[in-house]
Amino acid sequence: MSLKFAILGLLDEEPHYGYEIKQKFEHMMGDLWPVSYGQLYPTLRKLAEDDLVTMKTVQGKKAVEKNVYSITDQGSTYFKNWLNNKKKKIQISIKDEFTLSLFFLDRIDPIDAEDILRDKLYELQEKHQYYTEEYQRYTENTAEYKKALMRKMLLHLDAEQKWIQELLDS
Amino acid sequence: MSLKFAILGLLDEEPHYGYEIKQKFEHMMGDLWPVSYGQLYPTLRKLAEDDLVTMKTVQGKKAVEKNVYSITDQGSTYFKNWLNNKKKKIQISIKDEFTLSLFFLDRIDPIDAEDILRDKLYELQEKHQYYTEEYQRYTENTAEYKKALMRKMLLHLDAEQKWIQELLDS
DNA sequence: CACAACATGTAAGATGTTACATGATTGA
């Protein structure tokens, strides 16, 4: 569970409430890593159950209540241990619906098959262009990590395009 | 759910029993896409419940019983519809534990941080070499798709290595 | 005889998405 560590990492700097964690995290990630409330709140509850964080309800502006979470010593140790020691897996994703469907491409008309590949290539090019422009909008003030993450996305989009181009050429 | 379509695709050629589906699929995928029984059997049951496949218990050699699954007309239509029409998503995975941990790398000693990057780069190089040798063992008889899948893996491993190298250089 | 391979499954949990449900506050 990555989100668990993302939350602990944020809380290890300062306390945050749920809504804020989502906004801050997604902004940091350049919107490349969305978080749903359906995952966020249950995860926060579980972290509290495990005594890795504590929760305190705070009155915000007027009648708005916020649940502010703080990391515990246990939580901080757990996080730092993860950061320093644990072998962390990288994900090279080749298990997706599109890739699977190519396996069965010989079942359909070769002309349709080529169309499918060209469509996907076009889709990838558009995505690449969108993220390239996004990347160029970044300034010197943009956090290094955010740039790096976008760079990673672009490199993998390059790889994917190259792959599909190779398939078309063969 | 990708596995569902993988199963239907196999059954759309000829009937298979569960164990065989796993073996055949993983072999076709060059062992890049493992399938657990904990996922396979419940998925087969669900496909049967949805009338996309039918199950028939058959006596194999001696006392061994096999549950042979066949695709129904409904299932065949469903599969072909997926193959021809549905917009299928590609997965560019940037949401993994390792990538996340880099976000917090400024919390640890820069020398340790560099070590972590170098370790991962080394790990990726080993993996790359392993798969390259695997790829070279493929012959003209090897199914095109199997080669293509391995090629995709290698291209994304290249991208990942390039990314980490860039991080080290900066 | 032991061990690998064949064959089928369940239970529990991890990790996530989508849709629903509720209500306050702010700005146009």
Add this chain to the structure above:
DNA sequence: TCAATCATGTAACATCTTACATGTTGTG
């Protein structure tokens, strides 16, 4: 006043992994 944003959550489902449980058959 109306929509966007702020704020918190639940329920159902989807997908997948790991560990457990059971028994047969073929091979050295």
